[in-house]
Amino acid sequence: MPAMQAVYEEFGHYGVTILAVNASNQDDPLAARRFITERGLTFPILEDLTGATARTYQVSALPTTFFIDRKGIISKVIYGGPLAEALLRAEITRLVKEQP
């Protein structure tokens, strides 16, 4: 999460958006909100209350990270964590460099 925050601040002006989805159907939403405040996370964090998003994206492990390009196509899926900051930077740099 700190790595995502750093990357969000650095790449935000390129139009990069980070959407975190909390599996609220199997988590405590209050604890999740407390976590967000404590870590000072400013990117949007959504709540998957029914598990519908996890089913749609065929999420079989948490966390799962989807990199989505300008056309809305999933270009890479990474299962498990924690996600290395260098990997996050490398993938986002690659997507930013792609022609619109």
Next chain:
Amino acid sequence: MLPILNLGPLAIQTPGLILLIGVWIGLTQAEKYARFLKIDSDHIYSLSLLTMVAGIFGARLSFAAQNPAAFQNNWTGLFSLTLQMMDTFGGGVIGLLAAFIYGQRKGLPFWKTLDVFTPGFAVLAIAFGFAQLSSGDAFGAPANLPWSIHLWGEWRHPSQIYFILSAGLIALLVWPRSGSRFNPSGVRFLVWIGSSALARIFLETFRGDSPILIESLRSSQITAWLILAGALVLLNRRLTHNNILPEAQTPQSNPE
């Protein structure tokens, strides 16, 4: 598709696990066949270990060289355990280079050593197919056939299963057993790599993910054609220069 194997609190990456099993079986076969061909199996073990270590470091360094900005604020990322920060091609080149240097220093016979590894390569190819099936990579083109599989929201050619079947048939072809006549040394390896390239050319047509260069011609098909041509040239050279079949090198019994 089973990218993650959840065992209680453990979440195991299935493709990595399958590849590890493939490497283990492959190495066991190589050591066994090395003893049969009277090559020091300790050298084979060291060669394999060195190639893997050099390949892993090479893959990470090659990835870092291609993405320097990703590491400039935090160089410790170079040592991250993430498998995704690997450049397969760079790792392969560096691993093979290390293997070549080691082989030269220890005086290992080049073609015979490649033959020793061929059954292992064949097993690893099958494991690679299963790893792709579990991760959902290398998926097939959309197709409505009785044997289609539902993957990534569509019914598709089971391209990974086609690959596993072809790798299995090729493994049967090159597997050391009594009566299998692959002489002189190097022919077994060249037959394996040539057959694998030929299979790739054919199987790529069923893929739904690989980049298309011109009309229906895919980039990996061009690479496979080049590998096939190289294998045929070397095969011809090995067979004609050695004037075929010194029986002393033919395995007469099953190394099993």
